[in-house]
Amino acid sequence: MHSIGNAALLKLRKVAFLCSRKFPHEAAEKAYDWAEAQRAAGTCVISGYHSPIEKEVLCRLLRGSQPIIIALAQGLHRLDPEWERHMTAGRLLVISRYAQSVSHPCESKCYQRNKMMIDLADTIVIAHASPGGSLERLCSEHGDKVVLL
Template identity: 85%
Template structure:
């Protein structure tokens, strides 16, 4: 695993957050309320922050001071400049299974990234899993950790 940031965050209790790219409006509202609760409670959330809901959850979490782990489905060659101050503050860790030469995520890399996140997490929160989609298939192997919003 490749990483940039505070490695000690891996030792914390972590909740993985995932959501399919296509989702009902109600899932978004629940996810945003959940993110605000996690921020207020100071819980460490790990996600790829790739789908639209996941991106908004990251925006909400970055407004707080709790630890965050971002798992990329590509190499660590291009990090968002907005993350710099959070990395410097020690509240952010960016991880990837892929070398810097891997510059674009694809479906299989996203699946492997999600599996890595779930393996690292103590629990999993799913805002929405599209029926028959890869997220639904992946989560079926982790029912003991799973929480649906």
């Protein structure tokens, strides 16, 4: 695994947050409320922050001071410049299982990234899993750790 930022965050209790790309409106509302509660509680949240809901959850979490782990489905070559100050503060870790030469996520890389996050997390929170999708399949394999919003 490749990483940039505070690797000590991997030793914390972590909650993985995932949501399918297609989701009902109610899932978004619940996810945003959940993100605000995690920010207030100081929970370390790990996610790919790839789907629209996941991206908005990241925006809400970055407003706080709690630890955050971002798992990429590509190499660590192209990071958001805003993340630098959070890494400097020691509250952000960006991880990837892919070399820098891997420049674009694809479905299989996203699946492997999600599996890595689930393996690292103590709890898995799902805002929405599309029926028959890869996220639903991953959840069924790790049902003991899954919480549905």
